[in-house]
Amino acid sequence: MSAEAPHVTDHDDGAVHVHIASTRFYIGIFAALVCLTIATVKVSYYDFGSANIIIALAIAATKGALVATFFMHLRHDKLFNTLAFLAGFVFLAIFILLTYDDLGVRAKQMPWSYVQHISAETGELAPGGEPATSATQDDVNEEGPPKAGEPAKGEKKE
């Protein structure tokens, strides 16, 4: 196939030389991506508590890595391009972690940012304003308009 053509010439001739994967290989990667998509949807119907988001993000990261490595040719590309790509994620991680850290301090310093939402008419706690336990949620669903009887708990932290 003409796929071999670019490899025939000398590598120092200044022409563009790239690795060309087969069509079948690309279709295989696509099949793997679809399987992972189905898996992540199926898993979402089970309750693993806080592990749900970790599983979902792990599958997403795997899919993203497959796309970047093979569809975007990073596997056979210059290493520096991979570094440029990963640098984006490194700085994103710094951004999110430092913001999260700031937020942990703010809970102590700015308790008013945790004030519950109070209904203006009834003076009662609006739905969703307190951590939803399954029991209170069912009550709200049956009765329609909310009757959350619990008093406002104010800030939850410390």
Next chain:
Amino acid sequence: MANVSETAAGAVEAGHDDHEHPGFLKHHFDTPAQQYNASKLGMWVFIATEILMFGGLFCAYAIWRGLQPEIFDQAHHFLNKIMGASNTVVLLFSSLTAALAVRSAQTGKRNLTSFYLIVTIVCAAAFLVIKYFEYSHKFHLGLLPGHCFGHPKLSAAIQNGQEVGTCLRVDVNAAPVMPEWVKAIDEEGHVTVLSPRANMFFALYFVMTGLHGIHVIVGMSVLAWVLYKNIRGTFSPAYFTPVDLGALYWHLVDIVWIFLFPLLYLVGKPE
């Protein structure tokens, strides 16, 4: 191609102007390989900046979800997992065809490249059509960002005054104020009373998928331009950089959606 500035500078490398240039090689590059590698590096740096642009929204998502996990849990049941998953598969398939378009450009099959590019653009359009149906359902229920959340003038369901699809507002005709609550049916068929603070989830939903949708439209335009150039016969196994970079952009759009889909549609307690 005689270059005036170079004739003035005597120190220009001998042989450079005698050398036969391929038409695609810009004057400031020595070789096609150098030009290709520079273009690719530029594209990858651009992709890193795109990650950081979406990163701001992912950070906002992490913060708001951390503050009010129960509201995200409740609100995410208003997104249809099947529609989201279908859109994921549509985008993954378009990524496949984009990769195959690059492959056929590398191997010099011009018509096949055009075919794959057209399939990619059609898939992008299909993605937007599915997104349109999802958006219009949210508008119908009044699940909108900010002060539009549960606004009777914007939501057909709330206007009709059905028992569900109602909201409690102090004064409908006054300047926009947040409703006390919004009652609507989620994707599992449960009647749910949403706190006004659920508007944060829908704000993130609309901004994140909206920014992604803009990227889909830009990607379609870029690929359409590449398609036009391909039909004109610009590309060859020696020069296919625009096909490659256009496809890289499209794969980026795909990767962003790969993360948006689970974060918006899937995480949260199953009912």
